[in-house]
Amino acid sequence: MAEPTPALAETLRQIETLDTSERPLVVCDVDEVALHFIAHLEEHLESLGLAFLSHDYKLTGNIADRNGAPLPADEIKGLLQTFFDTWTHRQQPVEGAPQALRRLSQDADIVFLTNLPGAWNRDTRARTLSQHDMQYPVITNTGPKGGAVAALAAGRPGPVVFIDDSPQNIRSVQTTLADCILIHFVADKRFFATSDTIAGVHLKTDDWGAVEAYISRCLSD
Structure with missing residues (x-):
């Protein structure tokens, strides 16, 4: 437990x-x-040439570059920081x-x-x-x-x-x-x-x- x-x-x-x-x-x-978070994050990812690999409810291992290679965990952490810095005021x-x-x-x-x-x-x-x-x-x-x-x-x-x-x-x-x-x-x-x-x-x-x-x-x- x-x-x-x-x-x-x-x-x-x-x-x-x-x-x-x-x-x-x-x-x-x-x-x-x-x-909303997912829809805004998808838009952010698209602007960077990135995308979700699946609709599995996770981020690590599920965001990939243009070649389909998953981003490492440390890059996803930085990506999320940038997302919130630029999208927090725009979320619907x-x-x-x-x-x-x-x-x-x-x-x-x-x-x-x-x-x-x-x-x-x-x-x-x-x-x-x-x-x-x-x-x-x-x-x-x-x-x-x-x-x-x-x-x-x-x-x-x-x-x-x-x-x-x-x-x-x-x-x-x-x-x-x-x-x-x-x-x-x-x-x-x-x-x-x-x-x-x-x-x-x-x-x-x-x-x-x-x-x-x-x-x-x-x-x-």
Whole structure:
């Protein structure tokens, strides 16, 4: 069994700036959940003469040059840094996300928890979300999110919901905060179709209508 994931010191510092609350909590990822990521990354790759090799839900080993040769992991890391530096302010909302989150915010606190290369992109990301009617706190993180979600949930008696596209992050939260409601969301239908089915996940979907309906039921129980 995996060990609980500790929260990073910088992530904890950001969490400590939030107001204390006893309301239910929805912790929501950003890329490919609230804002489109895959479609924008594809456009970025095309501009560089690169492309996905498949719709398998991974990046390492799945991005290739013009000759079909997969890029090494260190190049993909740099590629993602460049992508976020140039695209964070241009990302578009996933259909239904702003409306669903706004309605859910009547009964729960909403917090965005995003793995974002470069702390300097945090303010840009918050502005982009705000421009698309998603004005909620943004916490940045690196690596598995279990510790951060546990810190966000500390002291809250009500339900805690975690929405993410990454199996690694979902498994991390599953191990670290056992009673968290887990929603696996992937906006891109091609990559949704190839994504892992994770035992113990309460809902797997690419539809914000389904997310809203499920969370509303959880909050009313």
